[in-house]
Amino acid sequence: MAIIHPKLSGAANLVANYPMPYGAKWANDIRTNAITAFNAQGAPHKRDEYWRYTDPSELTVVPTKPAALFSNDESPMFDLVDCIRIVFVDGIIDTDRSDDLSLIGASIEMLSDVTSTDIHWAKDLYGKLESNGQNPVHRPLAALNTAVAGHGLVIHVTSKCDKPLAINYVHNSETSDVMLHHIIKIDEGAEFTLLESGAGAARFNSVIEVDVSDDAEFHHVRTQGRDHERKTVTHLFGRLGHRSIFRSFTMTMNGILTRNDAVLEFTGDDAKATVAGACAGDGNNFHHDDTVFVTHDSINCESRQVFKKVLRNGATGVFQGKILVKADAQKTDGYQISQGLLLDENSNFLAKPELEIYADDVACSHGSTVGAIDEDALFYLASRGVPRKQAQDMLVLAFLAEAIEEIDNNDLANDIRDRLTAWMEHG
Amino acid sequence: MLSIKNLQVELEEEDKQILKGIDLEIGEGEVHAIMGPNGSGKSTTSYVLAGKAGYKVTAGSAELYGNDLLDMNPEERAAAGLFLAFQYPVEIPGVGNMTFLRTAVNAQRKARGEDELSAGQFLKIVREKAKSLKIDADMLKRPVNVGFSGGEKKRNEILQMAMLEPKMCVLDETDSGLDVDAMKLVAEGVNALRDGKRSFLVITHYQRLLDHIKPDVVHIMANGRIIKSGGPELALEVEENGYADILAEVA
Ligand SMILES: Nc1ncnc2c1ncn2[C@@H]1O[C@H](COP(=O)(O)OP(=O)(O)OP(=O)(O)O)[C@@H](O)[C@H]1O
Numbered sequence A: 001m002a003i004i005h006p007k008l009s010g011a012a013n014l015v016a017n018y019p020m021p022y023g024a025k026w027a028n029d030i031r032t033n034a035i036t037a038f039n040a041q042g043a044p045h046k047r048d049e050y051w052r053y054t055d056p057s058e059l060t061v062v063p064t065k066p067a068a069l070f071s072n073d074e075s076p077m078f079d080l081v082d083c084i085r086i087v088f089v090d091g092i093i094d095t096d097r098s099d100d101l102s103l104i105g106a107s108i109e110m111l112s113d114v115t116s117t118d119i120h121w122a123k124d125l126y127g128k129l130e131s132n133g134q135n136p137v138h139r140p141l142a143a144l145n146t147a148v149a150g151h152g153l154v155i156h157v158t159s160k161c162d163k164p165l166a167i168n169y170v171h172n173s174e175t176s177d178v179m180l181h182h183i184i185k186i187d188e189g190a191e192f193t194l195l196e197s198g199a200g201a202a203r204f205n206s207v208i209e210v211d212v213s214d215d216a217e218f219h220h221v222r223t224q225g226r227d228h229e230r231k232t233v234t235h236l237f238g239r240l241g242h243r244s245i246f247r248s249f250t251m252t253m254n255g256i257l258t259r260n261d262a263v264l265e266f267t268g269d270d271a272k273a274t275v276a277g278a279c280a281g282d283g284n285n286f287h288h289d290d291t292v293f294v295t296h297d298s299i300n301c302e303s304r305q306v307f308k309k310v311l312r313n314g315a316t317g318v319f320q321g322k323i324l325v326k327a328d329a330q331k332t333d334g335y336q337i338s339q340g341l342l343l344d345e346n347s348n349f350l351a352k353p354e355l356e357i358y359a360d361d362v363a364c365s366h367g368s369t370v371g372a373i374d375e376d377a378l379f380y381l382a383s384r385g386v387p388r389k390q391a392q393d394m395l396v397l398a399f400l401a402e403a404i405e406e407i408d409n410n411d412l413a414n415d416i417r418d419r420l421t422a423w424m425e426h427g
Numbered sequence B: 001m002l003s004i005k006n007l008q009v010e011l012e013e014e015d016k017q018i019l020k021g022i023d024l025e026i027g028e029g030e031v032h033a034i035m036g037p038n039g040s041g042k043s044t045t046s047y048v049l050a051g052k053a054g055y056k057v058t059a060g061s062a063e064l065y066g067n068d069l070l071d072m073n074p075e076e077r078a079a080a081g082l083f084l085a086f087q088y089p090v091e092i093p094g095v096g097n098m099t100f101l102r103t104a105v106n107a108q109r110k111a112r113g114e115d116e117l118s119a120g121q122f123l124k125i126v127r128e129k130a131k132s133l134k135i136d137a138d139m140l141k142r143p144v145n146v147g148f149s150g151g152e153k154k155r156n157e158i159l160q161m162a163m164l165e166p167k168m169c170v171l172d173e174t175d176s177g178l179d180v181d182a183m184k185l186v187a188e189g190v191n192a193l194r195d196g197k198r199s200f201l202v203i204t205h206y207q208r209l210l211d212h213i214k215p216d217v218v219h220i221m222a223n224g225r226i227i228k229s230g231g232p233e234l235a236l237e238v239e240e241n242g243y244a245d246i247l248a249e250v251a
């Protein structure tokens, strides 16, 4: 009897689990290529080097394990921000709860409409950054997403948008297993801000491909929180043109498993990118993984990776971050910091920072630390009358602040700070 | 007000006795000073009163207005009216000085069942007190003690004391590292808080501070004990002759 490799049988099970969307020829071709790539790679497995610290089985098991719904009475995220709002419930847009898809400076379409249109600009971007990002490291769950995601947004930004677009992903079914794929094309000199919040589904797989043209800006603030049993895997692919700016920040709390991949490539000179994250994990069923891969292939670009994780009661945080500087990418300034704050001995922070540099005139630095809370600072605060729990929260917030400071919009940063404070109070 | 009886303290980690039976009675409105050689147990006394971890009380008691201090956690002691100005104030990156002060003031008010101060009320008071200590707005905005000079840290301690309005103030070498003018500022800060009810325990190595803050009683601590107590003249004697004579006298 033939022994089928678990990666391949896992891939076959996953492919069978999702209906393959059918659309225009170009879309079918892209999806077929993605499925071929995925089948060849196989499903991610805990013995894969790239999944060394994170067991992907929750993301690959078929069918997904149910996740109890999490209800709370908190106000919607970003509710004070003037923006266009779109709500997806278990992966399907809820038009009643969404604003009209009209945003000055951008056109917003549904992926399902776009992929059934014979001629559309999206054919040059859909799956493109994702497939570029498969090298040198395989990202099978992103390939699978390109192949089977039938829904998402297709956004073409032509000038400076007057408002952010805020997407809220609602998890409303205990067994929902959702793939969403957004593509965003930002024209020269245009600016776009994307806000995302919500757990999305019992199992949520999202891919975002962002093409940032010369002199364009992309800003991204995302919260993944307060849904204890959800599983999430996200991939954010970005290409940066000359003098472009790319900034992404994610705050995560709760959730059995979160894997956030960011894959950025500098193709133009003098561009700047930041990927940052703050995460607070509580309990031994919390596992959070940030995996970042930044490729410098142009001159005088700056990249920053800033990740902070607070972990307690057996929670696990992972950071895998790589800066690859190709031979021609002179004057690259690459910075990477990852820090874990462990509130007890049962929690874990695992970091794998990597630099791979082929150019000679570069300034790259990376650092990774793990530590406990500063008892002297705690005592100092307590001696002034601040109760221990509150004092600890203050120090935790202070620790995470450095990542939150990477958000350059003050209102959004304050929103994030307030929400984090509230989340820490409620758990 | 503060009553310490036969206080004996060991380190938690190792079998080492630091305080070997301290007795100290500080009445309402009184100012006491403690002097003594390095390592004699002055800071330890202040830490044990404030509730720092790492020490084991093996005998004795410490009460503030009849309340057993040793039975409370540090924040309860603070709310009960105890304040310690640290010999080495801690830097806390990421926590704004102002946020910290307001949190502390309101936490204590809440613990005592009083109304919390609004942001406006708080700001008004803190500005006024900071001004008299020559603490500028920038220092209030910065993270707690981060990048403060030695003297700035000490003035920041006094600002906290002024904001918290404790009943019993313990100052551990608040004068060390201060220039002459800053020393006067700090002393004025302390004297401004003397209202006939509030009491002070001033730990110092130098007579100079005591010129400004006139103590009622001066104690000499050595090797975990108070070996001699007297009036302000005791501090002058130490300044003149050091501790040798006093140590010899009691030996
Ligand atoms: N946590 C500790 N671990 C080890 N030794 C300690 C600890 N705390 C205090 N000691 C010891 O206890 C003794 C008293 O220390 P303490 O700091 O109270 O002295 P002090 O009178 O304040 O001295 P100084 O005038 O130098 O400030 C010293 O010998 C010190 O080394």
Ligand SMILES: [Mg+2]
Pocket: B042, B043, B044, B087, B172, B173
């Ligand atoms: Mg001392």
